[in-house]
Amino acid sequence: MVNIKPPRGIRNNNPGNIRWGDDWKGLLPDKQRTDKSFCQFSTPEYGIRAMIIILRNYQKKHGINTISGIIHRWAPTSENDTQAYIDSVSQEVGVAPDQRIDVSDSRILMKLLQAIIRHENGSQPYSFDVFVRAIDLAR
Template sequence: MMTKPLGLRRNNPGNLRYSPRNQWRGSTYRSGAFEQFSTMAYGYRALLITLRTYMQKYRLTTVGDLVTRWAPPEDHNDTEAYVRFVERKTGFHRWQELRCDKSTLIALASAISHQENGVPAVLSEVEEGWKLI
């Protein structure tokens, strides 16, 4: 039997890092560098809210900008490969201006979860996270 990736075991599909500044609803943080949530819906809620914040507060409205913030090269990420992956999974071009709406955020969250965990996101779980926003 294969073990689920850590992000899925912790109900944290975006592998959001723990920060005492973030008081996420549904957080059950215990120890370690990454958040842990009581349900996958709360994990997707946090991922979706983070993406929305990037788009609205920081004006990051393209796949290229969002992924570079999410997985910066200075954190030893292959950011270029990550951008290409999200482009393929969402159908959005790297410099296409994106809308901050339900369908866009769900597509981005699903692609990020897939990249972070190596398995496709379960769409119904992403949508449950959206309902909690």
């Protein structure tokens, strides 16, 4: 039987693959951390909560309100095929890459989170309830 490891973002409860930097709620204690590059959260809800806060800050603090703008910042071309990322997220959310979106609209936010998670990890394994709990944590 082949034992396939889940993708790094899922193993780290960090499905957006957020790099170390900010002191997020729900991070594993220092002594439990095994990933030098990416945050490790105690639950997926805390990882998704961090994604929500980042996306909201992109809009509120930086005026970034299109999928193209969001993904250019989230996944810079120095590390990613950013255009392929934009195209896949845009298609999944159902809006043009340069169409304005409002991440304070939970329907848009939910689709955007799911699309980023799917692109980052190759799948989106979380139930609707996980997203609801993450949104509640981000209040």
